[in-house]
Amino acid sequence: MPKSKRNKIVSLSKTKKKGKEHKESIVNAIREAAEDYNSIYVFSFENMRNLKFKEFREKLKPTSRFFLGSNKVMQVALGRSVSDEIRPGLYKVSKLLRGDAGLFLTNMPRDEVESCFNKFEENDFARTGTIATEKVELLEGPLDQFTHEMEPFLRKQGMPVRLNKGVVELVSDFVVCEEGKPLSPESARILRLLGIKMATFRLNLICRWSPEDFELYKEGLDESDVESA
The missing domain is CATH 3.90.105.20 (Ribosomal protein L10, N-terminal fragment, domain II)
Incomplete structure (x- = not known):
């Protein structure tokens, strides 16, 4: 009688190891990038559209790198406190990785970054659960x-x-x-x-770090919010 495929044994140790290795590879990639690029930004996103984000990422690929995923993993990579941050002041960046957020590391001048992010906007059809913008x-x-x-x-x-x-x-x-x-x-x-589009995909800058300074973009935030996060 053939063996049932439903009763196949799966080694949990293997699946856990794979997950751990994946997280470690992301941490290492972020740490290497933090040494290679002049400035690091945290950004939030609304109504994410993967295809449009990929196009935006490819456009900036020659000078920049994006990271999206687990906020906790990205925080570990940068350091969550003064004692374990990988470069001075990066723990402040780590504190602002909350909710729908990502990292943008770049050699682009600050004004070019701000211009690219401020201009980026893509209207699309709203999905289930999106708040209607009009009746x-x-x-x-x-x-x-x-x-x-x-x-x-x-x-x-x-x-x-x-x-x-x-x-x-x-x-x-x-x-x-x-x-x-x-x-x-x-x-x-x-x-x-x-043909009515109610969703707008946006990327909003939250903060900027460089070896020389740290700046908050988001209204209503100040240094005390970072320290208490």
Whole structure:
């Protein structure tokens, strides 16, 4: 009788070792980069879009390097206190790696970095759970933007529609989403069909470190916030 694949034994020690080695490789890469580049920035991101981020990263690759991933691992790499920081003042950078954040290490002049980040903005369709930026309401009547084949799909999204002489028609007004409320899966699909983009992918600079100084960009933060983090 053949052996069941469901009962195959997996060595936990091997999987743990692989995870540890991966973390160590990231730590080493960050530490090497910290020696190779003139300045280090922490940035936060909103509505991440992997493809667009990859394009931005490739554009700056000749002079810079990005790191995204576990904040804890990046903090360990830089040092979380004065006693274990790898370069003077880097523990302050480590303290600001919170939430959706990443590291940007570069040899670019400060004004060029600020210009690149401030100009970078990409509008895209919002995903489920995104907070709606406006109210979208469809009024009773024909929906000429949809073909008759779309009628069953629109009904599945909760829209009160019917076919009237081959034309998709709303039998009553329909609110797709309300401003300030999270989008449902159905709302996100309908907005995509309508061509309405409510998500903006942005990268926001939080701080800048160089061997000469340390600067905070984010409003409402000061040195005391770093010290107490």
